[in-house]
Amino acid sequence: MGLTVAIGNALSGLKASQTALEVISRNISNAGTPGYHKQTLNVIEVGRGDNSYVRAGQVDRAFDTILQNYYTKQVPETAYSATRGTFLDRLQTALGKPGGAGSLDTMLGHLQNALDALATSPDNYAARADVVTKAGDMASTLNKLSQEVQSMRRETETRMASSVDQINSMLTSLRDVNLVLADYGVDQNTRNSLLDQRDRLVSGLSEMMDLRVDYNPDGTVRLATRSGASILDVRPSLLQFEQAGSLTPTSEFNIDDSQSGVGKLILETPNGTRIDLVKDGAIRSGTLGALIELRDTTLQDAQRQLDDIAAALAQVFSTVQRPGTVTGTGATVGAEDRAAMQPGNDMVIEYTDAAGIARQLRLVNVASPATSPRNYVDSNGARTVEVSASGDIGTLLDNLTAAGVSDLTFGKNAKGGLTIAGAGGAAVTKVTSRTTADTTATKTWPSTISANALGSVSAGALASAKPGDHISLEYEVAGTPLKLTLVNSSTPSTAPATGAPDELIVRVDMSAGAAGVKAQLGALTPPLAHLTFDSDASGNLTCATTAPNSLTSLSTTTTNESAYGLNLFVEANGEAFTNSLAGKGQRLGFAGRITINPEVVADNKLLVNWSGSAASGDSKRAEYLVDQFSSLRFGSNSTAGAKNGGFRMAGTLTDMVSQMVEFQGSSIQTALAADETNRGTLDAITSRMEANYGVDINEEVARLMELQNAYAANARVASVVQELLDTLMQSFR
Structure with a gap:
């Protein structure tokens, strides 16, 4: 080997060592930088005959596509469970510990105890006042829980809006990174830094929503939802969150936009196509997936269960059970x-x-x-x-x-x-009509008058009539207004009597039904002029005037009997709760509206005075209400936890409260356990990535010492060759 070859090899070794030292220096200085991937210098040995030397090759960045994909799939799952865990932990705090102060089951227990005491001492003012207080506490507890649930639903929309802004910002940054990576003229150090930034951005986006990530040979990435909707491919799509205003219990997701009352999450692709990600089910995990599920399913399930309990609570007090007549089968x-x-x-x-x-x-x-x-x-x-x-x-x-x-x-x-x-x-064994108590003294049954001056009185109005109840008919004869009043009596009239001017009064036995009333009116002497009565196929009493006269008004007024039922709990506007199914149903959101009847607050004697003749010490109503707690059964209108098979509450009011507490407690613990499991799985993957990608300071320092020795050796070779060359040159002088 000649001296020139030796010095060339030494200089080449020095250059390779210098490049390696720069790489190690970057590794050590970025040892604590999140998302930094360890770099190594690829040293190439070059051999020509009996001569060989090394030169610095490409700087490689640690990266495992398979491991990265595992990480990208686990990040949204962990973010999903973490978000759910955070919200459901708050719900658990609001519900309270079963049996603890202020919990739903405790408040109901207090109300039941107060009602038991009232049944024992109905004439005791303090006992009645305690029932009113405990009833108010129960209504207030339901109101607060409903408010907390809706507050969390509103918070999900706020966080969805902020998440959309973050996603759009990261997509824009990732587009810029892609554009630079696509340029093959970028130096290797810059490229590696950009690849680190790329992976940080992909990780941040994966935390927000579940993604499908495709890595291109040039280092750029393409992103799409799991359902295939493109999010980034050269140009990024734009996410938009269209808020629907402040959410209430009746604000629910519906696939029909005209019926939906919640915000929409829209993905607008570069070519202008708009995709409703919630409607299409494109987002299943990540922070956004959790927020969508919490808003539309989990928290709304909790609201509906609270509404079921509020409805059962109102109906326990207000329901009047009317047994039918059973004969044979x-x-x-x-x-x-x-x-x-x-x-x-x-x-x-x-x-x-x-x-x-x-x-x-x-x-x-x-x-x-x-x-x-x-x-x-x-x-x-x-x-x-x-x-x-x-x-x-x-x-x-x-x-x-x-x-x-x-x-x-x-x-x-x-x-x-x-x-x-x-x-x-088959054989009928029991029939019960369950109606809502009506505490008004009288009830008026208006009738519709058809164009041919025909009116009718319902069979129900006739059957429910009490002595003294009456039917009022107003009609005109030759332009003169006249009136006929039919008064319910067990001794029908044989002739019309005169009341006020232009008014006739006739006693009829309404318990005989429409056919019987028709016969009684037909037997009057003198007969009624200008009016005809009949019984239709449904048992209704019909009335008409002879042409050219006209019937102008027809109504029935009956005495109301509410039996032992009491509208203790009513709507916020004072209306009775009847569990009407009209529209979205009266039950939806009732937990937030339920309140104690102001009439009972003003006069707690109504808790025992079930009729005008009831004494202050009468315990019938209180005993009836106590029995309702254990005998009246209710059921949920909706299914909770549909993803896990579905659950519907059923049974007495006490059963339903226990079932909700147990269901929500179990669901919350399951969510918290899933969060812990996913965190553990992500930690394991992160540890593996740290082992593959991370910088080991001890290893780098050891490598640094090796390079220092190699550098010193190459420098010594270069120095010795230089000395030999100097000596050789001096020998020619």
């Missing part, structure tokens, strides 16, 4: 019981089928049932049909025919009552 529900039903009230028919299996049919009263009535099984296992139970008996029968109840047959009696009979060996 059939039964009858009187017209008066049907007429007392308000929207949302129901009729429960218990029967045994041909095989002797006990079954239930529940008829829910709705104002306008569908042509094909909704027909489903509730959470108590009862077949439920939505019908017009309180309206015309003919309409009710049509609804039941359309529903196709095979074990029972339905009909009507002369007084407009509903008859029920077992079919094919």
